[in-house]
Each structure stands twice: as structure tokens, then as C-alpha cells.
Amino acid sequence: MKRQTTADDLTSLAQAAGVRFVRLQFADLFGTVKTVEIPVASLAQACTEGVLFDGSSIHGFARVEESDMYLCPDTGTWVLLPWLDETGRPLARMICDIKLPDGSPFAGDPRAILKRAVADAQACGFETLSLASELEFFLFPLDNDSQPVLVVDDRAGYFGNDQEQAAARCRLDMANALAKLGIPLFGTHHETAPCQHEIDIAPLPVVQAADALVTAKIAMRTVAREHGLYVSWMPKPFASFAGSGLHVRFQAKRAGMDDFRDVLCDGTVGCGSSFIAGLLDHAAALTAIANPLVNSYKRLQPGSEAPIYAFWSTRHPMPFVQAAMDANGAVSIELRSPDPSCNPYLAFAAAIAAGTDGVRRRLTAPPALFQSATAMTAEERFLRSIPRLPINLEDALAFLEEDETIRACLGEHAVTHYVGAKAAEWEAYSRTVHAWEHEQYL
Secondary structure (H helix, E strand, O other), X not given: OOOOOOHHHHHHHHHHHOOXXXXXXXXXXXXXXXXXXXXXXXXXXXXXHOEEEEXXXXXXXXXXXXXXXXXXXXXXXXXXXXEEOOOOOEEEEEEEXXXXXXXXXXXXXXXXXXXXXXXXXXXXXXXXXXXXXXXXEEEEEEOOOXXXXXXXXXXXXXXXXXOOOHHHHHHHHHHHHHHHOOOOEEEEEEXXXXXXXXXXXXXXXXXXXXXXXXXXXXXHHHHHHHXXXXXXXXXXXXXXXXXXXXXXXXXXXXOOEEOOHHHHOOOOOXXXXXXXXXXXXXXXXXXXXXXXXXXXXXXXXXXXXXXXXXXXXXXXXXXOEEEEEOOOOOEEEEEOOOOOOOOHHHHHHHHHHHHHHHHHOOOOOOOOOOOOOOOOOHHHHHHOOOOEOOOOHHHHHHHHHHOHXXXXXXXXXXXXXXXXXXXXXXXXXXXXXXHHHHHXXX
């Protein structure tokens, strides 16, 4: 068994590398990464006792009377960053769990929520659960005030040969930075829309996969700025071009065997079918977490190369769930609705909870769909049990509030703060008079 890394080990590593400060990071409920830097001399104490901070100052965390919380670094997340601090010295990073003064996990910590979801899946019979992700994003130039400029300055297209463009060189540097951070990649390429790109992260255990995605987004934004570019996770910046998704592929094993292998066996109903059925059954509530912005729902529209209806397939351009077999014969179940603006800890947790609920209840997925759902009549979709995904953030939040399984996964603290903040976002959007209204009605 591999020996666990200790605080003394990390202190020795830091001193040998010339590190003076270590960045401790965690994500709030909405996926925003928070950072505090501590000197290497304080590292051992931080690892054993935690670092006290005011939780009431973090959006969605705690009330003033419950403000004392501790950052508890996960020693397994130690990594040297591929850039230097302002003095030219190397920096290190660790991801933290959030705990209360009595040592118990904080109920609103997204990483703790994901760990609970994984533990629940393991209790349901999954021995291992891994996840790969396809991260789509846009790269825009920065103006003289370091603000992004929404210009269409390339026409490379999907898998386009764009190696001579500045954005392609930036994308390659991003991939190199992620490799230095220990994040395994499948590859990287230009995507369908102008200025749109993709980086694919190879399978990792689920919590590590979320850690890797959060780390990747920070690194990619840093590299982009070095190139005079801005990386945007906005799901749908252009009305006339495809939006950005975050496709996530689950693989599972039990007793060393592929748990999802039944999906591609005609007439066989097993864990894979039930996992898909769970995802479909909770699709509407899951959308509130996987697609958290007002703008997210501009992507979930016809013609946007994104899911519109909740169905599954093995060969369809826009399913909610797709099952496929890789070159090694392993079957994966891919959720295609999330977008890169989501909090990966919460989105992965909600998806796992939905799939696990299907396995626990022994649900059976409906037949795979191979024809266009949009070409069907409403009656045909009803008879095939193919519901429309929520059309806006307000509808998605209403489904979330009614879904006991997803609510239980997130916990009442997280649900209350998340729904409250997102409802306020929708209300602010609804009160705003937009340029389209001026063009149509003024």
C-alpha cells in the first residue's frame, strides 16, 4: 500500500523546490475558487490543525453566528504550479476541505457534498467510479483595458487546422501547463464555433476529476492572459453559433468488471440501464445544477448542438445521455447537458445521485432513441416518455425544489443558499430591459 503523504513530506518538498508560499484553495457553492496563501513555515500546522477563516464572508456558506470554519488541506492535492510568484519563486497549491470547529465536514462544502455522493454510490455497490470530461471554451482577445472583446476572428471549425493562429498556440500552452500540474489529457482541438476550443481530461476518480477540472480552469485562465487572451466559460456567447458544453463520461466497476456493460447488450437490464434511467428520471432537477446561469438555457435550444430533450442513445448527435464503448472495451455513460459554468463538485454529485437512485430502485431505461426528437409530434414524445428539458433557469429551479433525491444529495443548507441566489439572478434578469426589446418594441 502506498504511504500517505505527510505534512513533513510536503514541507521537505517545498523547501527543496524553493517554495516560500503555498496557496490553499476551495470552491464556494457557485464554483468560484477562493485562495489564501500561507508561508511554508505554517504548512505543517495548517495540515494538522487547519486554517481558521470567516465562513460568513463566503457567498452561500454561513450566517455570522456560525462563521468560524477551518480550511483543512488535502495532502494528496499538493502540486507545484507551472508559474512563479512576483519575486520569481515557485508556488505550490493544495485543495482544502471545509470543516467546522468540532471537526465535522461543513454541510455547504461542495467537495464534501461530492464525497458523500461517491460514498453513497459505493454503498449501493459501485466499487470504483471514474469520470472523464470534455471542457469546451471560447478564447477572446483583450483590449487595452484588459477586457475581453467578442470578435469572430477565426473560421477553423471542428478539428480545424488552426496551428498558425495565436489561440492555437495558447491552447497548446494550456495543455502543457495542465500536464505539468499532473492532469492527464486525451487531447485538445478547435471546436465547431469560431474562437471555440476544447480540452479533454482523461478519466480520474470522481473527486480527483472535479479537483482537476477546477485546477484546469484556473491554469487555463492564467495561460490565456499571458497570451493576451481571455478564456470564457460562458455557455452561449453568440446567438448564431454553437455554445460550450462540459460533457462528462462515467465509468464504473464492480469486482473488477465493467458495471455498465449491459447497456450495449440487447435485452439485458442491469446497472448501466438503471444508471441511465436515474439520470433521465432526475434530468429536470439535475439541469438546475449542471446549467446554472440564465445564459445556460440559450444553449439548450434547437440548433445549438446541445440536448433539448431527456433521452438516451448510442448514436445520436444531441442526446441527454449517450452510451459508448472505448477502444479497451469499457462502456461509458456520458452526460451531455452540463456546461462549463457549473460547479463541477455539485454537478458531478447530482449526476451520481441521480444515477445511483436509478440503480437502487432498479429502474429500467426506456429504449434508446435514434431518430430526431424535435421532428416528433408532442404526442409521440409523450408516448415515448421524452420530456423537454427546462427552458429557463426559473423552471429548472422549480424542478430542483421538488426533487427529493437531488435535494438530499446536496443537503438543505446547500439547496437553500443555491436556490436563493439563483432565484435572485433570474429575477434580476427578468427585470432588465434588453437590447432585443429596444430593437423590437421601441
